[in-house]
Amino acid sequence: MTTPERLIESTRELLWERGYVGTSPKAIQQHAGAGQGSMYHHFRGKPDLALAAIRRTAEDMRTTAEAVLGGAGTPCERVEAYLRRERDVLRGCPVGRLTMDPDVIDSDELRTPVDETLDWLRERLAGIVEEGQEQGQFAPSLDAEEVAATIVATVQGGYVLARASGSPAAFDTGVRGLLSLLRPARQPVSRQVM
Amino acid sequence: MTTPERLIESTRELLWERGYVGTSPKAIQQHAGAGQGSMYHHFRGKPDLALAAIRRTAEDMRTTAEAVLGGAGTPCERVEAYLRRERDVLRGCPVGRLTMDPDVIDSDELRTPVDETLDWLRERLAGIVEEGQEQGQFAPSLDAEEVAATIVATVQGGYVLARASGSPAAFDTGVRGLLSLLRPARQPVSRQVM
DNA sequence: GTCTATAAGATGATAGAC
DNA sequence: GTCTATCATCTTATAGAC
Numbered sequence: 001m002t003t004p005e006r007l008i009e010s011t012r013e014l015l016w017e018r019g020y021v022g023t024s025p026k027a028i029q030q031h032a033g034a035g036q037g038s039m040y041h042h043f044r045g046k047p048d049l050a051l052a053a054i055r056r057t058a059e060d061m062r063t064t065a066e067a068v069l070g071g072a073g074t075p076c077e078r079v080e081a082y083l084r085r086e087r088d089v090l091r092g093c094p095v096g097r098l099t100m101d102p103d104v105i106d107s108d109e110l111r112t113p114v115d116e117t118l119d120w121l122r123e124r125l126a127g128i129v130e131e132g133q134e135q136g137q138f139a140p141s142l143d144a145e146e147v148a149a150t151i152v153a154t155v156q157g158g159y160v161l162a163r164a165s166g167s168p169a170a171f172d173t174g175v176r177g178l179l180s181l182l183r184p185a186r187q188p189v190s191r192q193v194m
Numbered sequence: 195m196t197t198p199e200r201l202i203e204s205t206r207e208l209l210w211e212r213g214y215v216g217t218s219p220k221a222i223q224q225h226a227g228a229g230q231g232s233m234y235h236h237f238r239g240k241p242d243l244a245l246a247a248i249r250r251t252a253e254d255m256r257t258t259a260e261a262v263l264g265g266a267g268t269p270c271e272r273v274e275a276y277l278r279r280e281r282d283v284l285r286g287c288p289v290g291r292l293t294m295d296p297d298v299i300d301s302d303e304l305r306t307p308v309d310e311t312l313d314w315l316r317e318r319l320a321g322i323v324e325e326g327q328e329q330g331q332f333a334p335s336l337d338a339e340e341v342a343a344t345i346v347a348t349v350q351g352g353y354v355l356a357r358a359s360g361s362p363a364a365f366d367t368g369v370r371g372l373l374s375l376l377r378p379a380r381q382p383v384s385r386q387v388m
Numbered sequence: 389g390t391c392t393a394t395a396a397g398a399t400g401a402t403a404g405a406c
Numbered sequence: 407g408t409c410t411a412t413c414a415t416c417t418t419a420t421a422g423a424c
Contacts, residue, residue, distance in 0.1 A: 146370045
Protein backbone atom coordinates (compact mmCIF):
# COMPACT_ATOMS: atom_id res chain seq x y z
CA MET A 1 0.00 0.00 0.00
CA THR A 2 1.22 3.53 -0.73
CA THR A 3 1.82 5.97 2.09
CA PRO A 4 -1.28 8.10 1.40
CA GLU A 5 -3.32 4.89 1.36
CA ARG A 6 -1.94 3.76 4.68
CA LEU A 7 -2.61 7.18 6.15
CA ILE A 8 -6.21 7.14 5.00
CA GLU A 9 -6.81 3.62 6.25
CA SER A 10 -5.22 4.43 9.59
CA THR A 11 -7.38 7.51 9.91
CA ARG A 12 -10.48 5.43 9.18
CA GLU A 13 -9.56 2.94 11.90
CA LEU A 14 -8.88 5.62 14.47
CA LEU A 15 -11.94 7.69 13.62
CA TRP A 16 -14.05 4.59 14.10
CA GLU A 17 -12.38 3.73 17.37
CA ARG A 18 -11.85 7.13 18.97
CA GLY A 19 -13.74 9.70 16.91
CA TYR A 20 -12.43 12.89 15.35
CA VAL A 21 -11.69 14.74 18.58
CA GLY A 22 -9.93 11.71 20.02
CA THR A 23 -7.74 11.09 16.99
CA SER A 24 -4.45 13.00 16.81
CA PRO A 25 -2.24 13.39 13.74
CA LYS A 26 0.55 11.77 15.71
CA ALA A 27 -1.54 8.67 16.40
CA ILE A 28 -2.40 8.46 12.71
CA GLN A 29 1.26 8.68 11.70
CA GLN A 30 2.30 6.00 14.15
CA HIS A 31 -0.53 3.69 13.11
CA ALA A 32 0.39 4.20 9.46
CA GLY A 33 4.12 3.95 10.05
CA ALA A 34 4.66 7.33 8.40
CA GLY A 35 6.55 10.37 9.57
CA GLN A 36 5.17 13.83 10.16
CA GLY A 37 6.70 15.31 7.04
CA SER A 38 5.21 12.52 5.00
CA MET A 39 1.74 13.11 6.33
CA TYR A 40 1.84 16.86 5.82
CA HIS A 41 3.22 16.37 2.34
CA HIS A 42 0.19 14.32 1.23
CA PHE A 43 -2.48 16.06 3.28
CA ARG A 44 -3.01 19.63 4.38
CA GLY A 45 -3.76 18.59 7.97
CA LYS A 46 -6.15 16.70 10.17
CA PRO A 47 -9.41 17.92 8.58
CA ASP A 48 -8.13 17.10 5.10
CA LEU A 49 -7.16 13.56 6.12
CA ALA A 50 -10.43 13.08 7.96
CA LEU A 51 -12.39 14.15 4.90
CA ALA A 52 -10.66 11.54 2.75
CA ALA A 53 -11.21 8.89 5.42
CA ILE A 54 -14.86 9.77 6.00
CA ARG A 55 -15.64 9.79 2.29
CA ARG A 56 -14.17 6.33 1.89
CA THR A 57 -15.95 4.96 4.96
CA ALA A 58 -19.22 6.40 3.69
CA GLU A 59 -18.73 4.79 0.29
CA ASP A 60 -17.89 1.50 1.99
CA MET A 61 -21.10 1.57 3.97
CA ARG A 62 -23.14 2.14 0.83
CA THR A 63 -21.46 -0.79 -0.91
CA THR A 64 -21.97 -3.11 2.05
CA ALA A 65 -25.62 -2.13 2.45
CA GLU A 66 -26.35 -2.33 -1.26
CA ALA A 67 -24.93 -5.86 -1.39
CA VAL A 68 -27.74 -6.95 0.92
CA LEU A 69 -30.51 -4.55 -0.08
CA GLY A 70 -30.01 -5.17 -3.78
CA GLY A 71 -29.68 -8.93 -3.32
CA ALA A 72 -32.13 -11.72 -3.92
CA GLY A 73 -35.37 -12.21 -2.05
CA THR A 74 -38.63 -10.46 -1.36
CA PRO A 75 -38.58 -6.90 -0.04
CA CYS A 76 -39.38 -8.21 3.42
CA GLU A 77 -36.54 -10.70 3.25
CA ARG A 78 -34.08 -8.07 2.08
CA VAL A 79 -34.98 -5.75 4.95
CA GLU A 80 -34.53 -8.63 7.36
CA ALA A 81 -31.23 -9.58 5.75
CA TYR A 82 -30.06 -6.00 6.22
CA LEU A 83 -31.08 -5.93 9.86
CA ARG A 84 -29.54 -9.31 10.60
CA ARG A 85 -26.37 -8.91 8.58
CA GLU A 86 -23.18 -9.52 10.47
CA ARG A 87 -21.84 -6.43 12.16
CA ASP A 88 -19.05 -5.42 14.47
CA VAL A 89 -21.77 -4.30 16.84
CA LEU A 90 -19.55 -3.29 19.76
CA ARG A 91 -17.43 -1.08 17.54
CA GLY A 92 -20.49 0.92 16.59
CA CYS A 93 -21.35 2.34 13.19
CA PRO A 94 -18.31 3.99 11.59
CA VAL A 95 -20.57 6.54 9.93
CA GLY A 96 -23.25 7.15 12.57
CA ARG A 97 -20.59 7.53 15.26
CA LEU A 98 -19.32 10.66 13.61
CA THR A 99 -22.57 12.49 14.37
CA MET A 100 -21.51 12.63 18.03
CA ASP A 101 -18.32 14.46 17.11
CA PRO A 102 -18.90 18.20 17.52
CA ASP A 103 -16.07 19.12 15.15
CA VAL A 104 -17.56 16.90 12.42
CA ILE A 105 -21.07 18.29 12.89
CA ASP A 106 -19.77 21.87 12.91
CA SER A 107 -18.00 21.38 9.58
CA ASP A 108 -20.27 21.26 6.54
CA GLU A 109 -17.55 19.52 4.57
CA LEU A 110 -17.14 16.69 7.06
CA ARG A 111 -20.84 16.36 7.88
CA THR A 112 -22.05 16.18 4.29
CA PRO A 113 -20.79 12.65 3.47
CA VAL A 114 -22.28 11.40 6.74
CA ASP A 115 -25.63 13.01 6.01
CA GLU A 116 -25.74 11.86 2.40
CA THR A 117 -24.94 8.27 3.32
CA LEU A 118 -27.62 7.95 5.99
CA ASP A 119 -30.02 9.74 3.67
CA TRP A 120 -29.24 7.35 0.83
CA LEU A 121 -29.82 4.39 3.15
CA ARG A 122 -33.18 5.75 4.25
CA GLU A 123 -34.35 6.31 0.70
CA ARG A 124 -33.09 2.93 -0.41
CA LEU A 125 -35.03 1.26 2.41
CA ALA A 126 -38.10 3.41 1.71
CA GLY A 127 -38.15 2.11 -1.86
CA ILE A 128 -37.95 -1.47 -0.68
CA VAL A 129 -40.71 -0.96 1.88
CA GLU A 130 -42.89 0.56 -0.80
CA GLU A 131 -42.18 -2.40 -3.04
CA GLY A 132 -43.15 -4.66 -0.16
CA GLN A 133 -46.39 -2.79 0.29
CA GLU A 134 -47.30 -3.33 -3.35
CA GLN A 135 -46.71 -7.04 -2.83
CA GLY A 136 -48.83 -7.09 0.30
CA GLN A 137 -45.95 -7.84 2.66
CA PHE A 138 -46.24 -4.62 4.62
CA ALA A 139 -49.43 -2.85 5.68
CA PRO A 140 -50.51 -0.38 3.01
CA SER A 141 -51.37 2.14 5.71
CA LEU A 142 -47.69 2.60 6.56
CA ASP A 143 -45.67 5.55 5.32
CA ALA A 144 -42.62 4.00 3.65
CA GLU A 145 -40.38 6.99 4.37
CA GLU A 146 -41.30 6.95 8.03
CA VAL A 147 -40.77 3.22 8.40
CA ALA A 148 -37.42 3.51 6.63
CA ALA A 149 -36.36 6.17 9.13
CA THR A 150 -37.43 3.87 11.96
CA ILE A 151 -35.35 1.01 10.54
CA VAL A 152 -32.22 3.13 10.25
CA ALA A 153 -32.79 4.64 13.69
CA THR A 154 -33.26 1.23 15.28
CA VAL A 155 -29.94 0.08 13.87
CA GLN A 156 -28.12 3.22 14.97
CA GLY A 157 -29.70 3.08 18.39
CA GLY A 158 -28.98 -0.62 18.63
CA TYR A 159 -25.29 0.20 18.56
CA VAL A 160 -25.80 2.59 21.46
CA LEU A 161 -27.58 -0.04 23.57
CA ALA A 162 -24.97 -2.66 22.76
CA ARG A 163 -22.04 -0.43 23.66
CA ALA A 164 -23.72 0.70 26.87
CA SER A 165 -24.22 -2.87 28.03
CA GLY A 166 -20.95 -4.14 26.62
CA SER A 167 -22.73 -6.90 24.72
CA PRO A 168 -24.13 -7.23 21.19
CA ALA A 169 -27.26 -8.87 22.62
CA ALA A 170 -29.09 -5.58 23.09
CA PHE A 171 -28.67 -4.77 19.40
CA ASP A 172 -30.20 -8.10 18.41
CA THR A 173 -33.09 -7.67 20.83
CA GLY A 174 -34.00 -4.31 19.31
CA VAL A 175 -33.80 -5.75 15.81
CA ARG A 176 -36.03 -8.69 16.72
CA GLY A 177 -38.55 -6.25 18.17
CA LEU A 178 -38.55 -4.21 14.98
CA LEU A 179 -38.95 -7.31 12.81
CA SER A 180 -41.90 -8.48 14.87
CA LEU A 181 -43.51 -5.07 14.42
CA LEU A 182 -42.85 -5.06 10.69
CA ARG A 183 -44.50 -8.44 10.24
CA PRO A 184 -47.39 -8.35 12.68
CA ALA A 185 -48.82 -11.79 13.39
CA ARG A 186 -52.14 -10.97 11.87
CA GLN A 187 -54.77 -13.42 10.92
CA PRO A 188 -54.36 -14.58 7.34
CA VAL A 189 -56.09 -12.11 5.06
CA SER A 190 -58.49 -14.73 3.79
CA ARG A 191 -59.86 -15.17 7.30
CA GLN A 192 -60.27 -11.48 7.90
CA VAL A 193 -62.16 -11.14 4.67
CA MET A 194 -64.38 -14.07 5.52
CA MET B 195 -24.39 27.67 43.65
CA THR B 196 -21.35 26.32 45.44
CA THR B 197 -18.11 25.80 43.55
CA PRO B 198 -18.38 21.97 43.44
CA GLU B 199 -21.92 22.39 42.12
CA ARG B 200 -20.82 24.75 39.40
CA LEU B 201 -18.01 22.38 38.45
CA ILE B 202 -20.37 19.42 38.16
CA GLU B 203 -22.93 21.37 36.15
CA SER B 204 -20.22 22.70 33.83
CA THR B 205 -18.89 19.19 33.32
CA ARG B 206 -22.38 17.97 32.47
CA GLU B 207 -22.79 20.71 29.87
CA LEU B 208 -19.43 20.05 28.28
CA LEU B 209 -19.78 16.26 28.31
CA TRP B 210 -23.09 16.65 26.51
CA GLU B 211 -21.66 19.08 23.99
CA ARG B 212 -18.18 17.68 23.36
CA GLY B 213 -18.00 14.26 25.01
CA TYR B 214 -15.46 13.01 27.52
CA VAL B 215 -12.46 13.01 25.18
CA GLY B 216 -13.30 16.50 23.95
CA THR B 217 -13.71 18.00 27.41
CA SER B 218 -10.59 19.29 29.16
CA PRO B 219 -10.27 20.18 32.83
CA LYS B 220 -9.28 23.67 31.77
CA ALA B 221 -12.50 24.12 29.78
CA ILE B 222 -14.49 22.94 32.79
CA GLN B 223 -12.75 25.40 35.10
CA GLN B 224 -13.34 28.30 32.73
CA HIS B 225 -17.00 27.37 32.20
CA ALA B 226 -17.47 27.12 35.97
CA GLY B 227 -15.49 30.25 36.74
CA ALA B 228 -13.23 28.27 39.05
CA GLY B 229 -9.46 28.07 39.28
CA GLN B 230 -7.32 24.97 38.89
CA GLY B 231 -6.56 24.66 42.58
CA SER B 232 -10.24 24.89 43.37
CA MET B 233 -11.11 22.10 40.99
CA TYR B 234 -8.40 19.78 42.22
CA HIS B 235 -9.35 20.51 45.81
CA HIS B 236 -12.91 19.26 45.31
CA PHE B 237 -12.24 16.49 42.79
CA ARG B 238 -9.42 14.08 42.26
CA GLY B 239 -9.26 14.78 38.52
CA LYS B 240 -11.14 14.51 35.28
CA PRO B 241 -12.50 10.96 35.75
CA ASP B 242 -13.76 11.82 39.23
CA LEU B 243 -15.55 14.94 38.01
CA ALA B 244 -16.97 13.07 35.04
CA LEU B 245 -18.32 10.35 37.30
CA ALA B 246 -20.20 12.89 39.42
CA ALA B 247 -21.54 14.59 36.27
CA ILE B 248 -22.57 11.36 34.56
CA ARG B 249 -24.34 10.08 37.68
CA ARG B 250 -26.36 13.24 37.93
CA THR B 251 -27.20 13.30 34.23
CA ALA B 252 -28.31 9.68 34.44
CA GLU B 253 -30.53 10.42 37.42
CA ASP B 254 -31.98 13.40 35.57
CA MET B 255 -32.87 11.26 32.60
CA ARG B 256 -34.70 8.77 34.81
CA THR B 257 -36.68 11.54 36.47
CA THR B 258 -37.64 13.12 33.16
CA ALA B 259 -38.65 9.80 31.64
CA GLU B 260 -40.58 8.69 34.70
CA ALA B 261 -42.56 11.92 34.69
CA VAL B 262 -44.03 10.88 31.34
CA LEU B 263 -44.03 7.09 31.68
CA GLY B 264 -45.59 7.15 35.13
CA GLY B 265 -48.12 9.81 34.13
CA ALA B 266 -51.78 9.55 33.27
CA GLY B 267 -53.16 7.74 30.25
CA THR B 268 -53.32 4.29 28.75
CA PRO B 269 -50.07 2.36 28.24
CA CYS B 270 -50.20 3.20 24.55
CA GLU B 271 -50.69 6.88 25.30
CA ARG B 272 -47.80 6.92 27.75
CA VAL B 273 -45.44 5.33 25.23
CA GLU B 274 -46.54 7.90 22.67
CA ALA B 275 -46.10 10.71 25.17
CA TYR B 276 -42.57 9.49 25.85
CA LEU B 277 -41.71 9.34 22.17
CA ARG B 278 -43.21 12.73 21.44
CA ARG B 279 -41.96 14.53 24.51
CA GLU B 280 -40.07 17.71 23.85
CA ARG B 281 -36.36 17.14 23.39
CA ASP B 282 -33.26 19.10 22.51
CA VAL B 283 -32.96 16.75 19.53
CA LEU B 284 -29.96 18.36 17.89
CA ARG B 285 -27.94 18.21 21.10
CA GLY B 286 -28.37 14.46 21.19
CA CYS B 287 -29.00 12.30 24.24
CA PRO B 288 -26.74 13.32 27.13
CA VAL B 289 -26.59 9.70 28.28
CA GLY B 290 -26.55 7.76 25.01
CA ARG B 291 -23.87 10.05 23.59
CA LEU B 292 -21.41 8.79 26.16
CA THR B 293 -21.46 5.32 24.60
CA MET B 294 -19.46 6.72 21.68
CA ASP B 295 -16.69 7.85 24.03
CA PRO B 296 -13.99 5.18 24.13
CA ASP B 297 -12.67 6.35 27.52
CA VAL B 298 -16.15 6.07 29.04
CA ILE B 299 -16.77 2.61 27.60
CA ASP B 300 -13.35 1.41 28.71
CA SER B 301 -14.01 2.45 32.30
CA ASP B 302 -16.42 0.23 34.20
CA GLU B 303 -17.05 3.01 36.69
CA LEU B 304 -18.08 5.54 34.04
CA ARG B 305 -19.97 3.08 31.88
CA THR B 306 -22.10 1.58 34.67
CA PRO B 307 -24.43 4.56 35.24
CA VAL B 308 -24.96 4.80 31.47
CA ASP B 309 -25.76 1.12 31.19
CA GLU B 310 -28.02 1.08 34.22
CA THR B 311 -30.01 4.06 33.02
CA LEU B 312 -30.70 2.70 29.55
CA ASP B 313 -31.47 -0.67 31.09
CA TRP B 314 -33.91 0.87 33.54
CA LEU B 315 -35.62 2.69 30.65
CA ARG B 316 -35.95 -0.51 28.67
CA GLU B 317 -37.45 -2.42 31.56
CA ARG B 318 -39.79 0.44 32.42
CA LEU B 319 -41.03 0.49 28.83
CA ALA B 320 -41.28 -3.30 28.72
CA GLY B 321 -43.61 -3.22 31.73
CA ILE B 322 -45.81 -0.63 30.06
CA VAL B 323 -45.93 -2.57 26.80
CA GLU B 324 -46.91 -5.68 28.72
CA GLU B 325 -49.63 -3.73 30.47
CA GLY B 326 -50.80 -2.53 27.08
CA GLN B 327 -50.92 -6.09 25.81
CA GLU B 328 -53.16 -7.12 28.70
CA GLN B 329 -55.49 -4.28 27.75
CA GLY B 330 -55.49 -5.30 24.11
CA GLN B 331 -53.67 -2.18 22.88
CA PHE B 332 -50.64 -4.04 21.60
CA ALA B 333 -50.58 -7.36 19.78
CA PRO B 334 -50.24 -10.22 22.28
CA SER B 335 -47.77 -11.93 19.95
CA LEU B 336 -45.17 -9.25 20.61
CA ASP B 337 -42.30 -9.74 23.04
CA ALA B 338 -42.49 -6.77 25.40
CA GLU B 339 -38.75 -6.77 26.13
CA GLU B 340 -37.93 -6.77 22.44
CA VAL B 341 -40.36 -3.98 21.61
CA ALA B 342 -39.02 -1.93 24.52
CA ALA B 343 -35.50 -2.30 23.12
CA THR B 344 -36.78 -1.18 19.73
CA ILE B 345 -38.40 1.90 21.26
CA VAL B 346 -35.22 2.95 23.07
CA ALA B 347 -33.11 2.21 20.00
CA THR B 348 -35.38 4.26 17.74
CA VAL B 349 -35.02 7.25 20.05
CA GLN B 350 -31.25 6.90 20.31
CA GLY B 351 -30.93 6.40 16.56
CA GLY B 352 -33.29 9.29 15.93
CA TYR B 353 -30.74 11.60 17.51
CA VAL B 354 -28.12 10.26 15.12
CA LEU B 355 -30.29 10.92 12.07
CA ALA B 356 -31.20 14.38 13.28
CA ARG B 357 -27.63 15.40 13.97
CA ALA B 358 -26.48 14.02 10.63
CA SER B 359 -29.04 16.06 8.72
CA GLY B 360 -28.80 19.08 10.96
CA SER B 361 -32.54 19.06 11.53
CA PRO B 362 -34.85 17.55 14.17
CA ALA B 363 -37.24 16.43 11.41
CA ALA B 364 -35.49 13.07 10.92
CA PHE B 365 -36.03 12.23 14.58
CA ASP B 366 -39.74 12.92 14.30
CA THR B 367 -40.03 10.89 11.11
CA GLY B 368 -38.52 7.85 12.77
CA VAL B 369 -40.79 8.25 15.77
CA ARG B 370 -43.89 8.52 13.58
CA GLY B 371 -42.83 5.36 11.77
CA LEU B 372 -42.44 3.50 15.05
CA LEU B 373 -45.81 4.72 16.32
CA SER B 374 -47.51 3.56 13.14
CA LEU B 375 -45.92 0.14 13.59
CA LEU B 376 -46.94 -0.04 17.24
CA ARG B 377 -50.57 0.74 16.42
CA PRO B 378 -51.17 -1.09 13.17
CA ALA B 379 -54.31 0.10 11.41
CA ARG B 380 -56.11 -3.14 11.89
CA GLN B 381 -59.76 -3.73 11.56
CA PRO B 382 -61.58 -3.20 14.85
CA VAL B 383 -61.37 -6.39 16.90
CA SER B 384 -65.12 -6.83 16.83
CA ARG B 385 -65.03 -7.14 13.07
CA GLN B 386 -62.18 -9.60 13.07
CA VAL B 387 -63.98 -11.73 15.60
CA MET B 388 -67.16 -11.61 13.56
C1' DG C 389 -10.82 26.81 49.94
C1' DT C 390 -8.52 29.32 46.37
C1' DC C 391 -4.38 31.00 44.09
C1' DT C 392 -0.01 30.78 41.38
C1' DA C 393 4.06 28.20 39.84
C1' DT C 394 5.86 24.51 37.61
C1' DA C 395 6.21 20.45 34.65
C1' DA C 396 6.36 16.34 31.43
C1' DG C 397 4.12 15.15 27.61
C1' DA C 398 0.65 15.73 23.72
C1' DT C 399 -1.29 18.63 19.94
C1' DG C 400 -1.28 20.44 15.39
C1' DA C 401 1.49 22.41 12.52
C1' DT C 402 5.70 24.87 9.81
C1' DA C 403 10.55 25.05 7.97
C1' DG C 404 14.07 23.42 5.81
C1' DA C 405 17.57 19.73 5.14
C1' DC C 406 18.23 15.45 2.56
C1' DG D 407 8.76 12.19 -0.81
C1' DT D 408 10.55 11.66 3.64
C1' DC D 409 13.16 13.22 7.67
C1' DT D 410 14.33 16.01 11.74
C1' DA D 411 14.00 20.40 14.20
C1' DT D 412 11.33 23.71 16.12
C1' DC D 413 7.22 26.03 17.92
C1' DA D 414 3.15 27.86 20.48
C1' DT D 415 -0.40 26.00 22.78
C1' DC D 416 -3.07 22.62 25.38
C1' DT D 417 -3.39 18.70 28.70
C1' DT D 418 -3.55 16.92 33.20
C1' DA D 419 -1.93 17.26 36.78
C1' DT D 420 1.34 18.36 41.56
C1' DA D 421 3.26 21.57 45.11
C1' DG D 422 3.06 24.92 48.04
C1' DA D 423 1.91 29.81 49.24
C1' DC D 424 -1.96 32.55 50.91
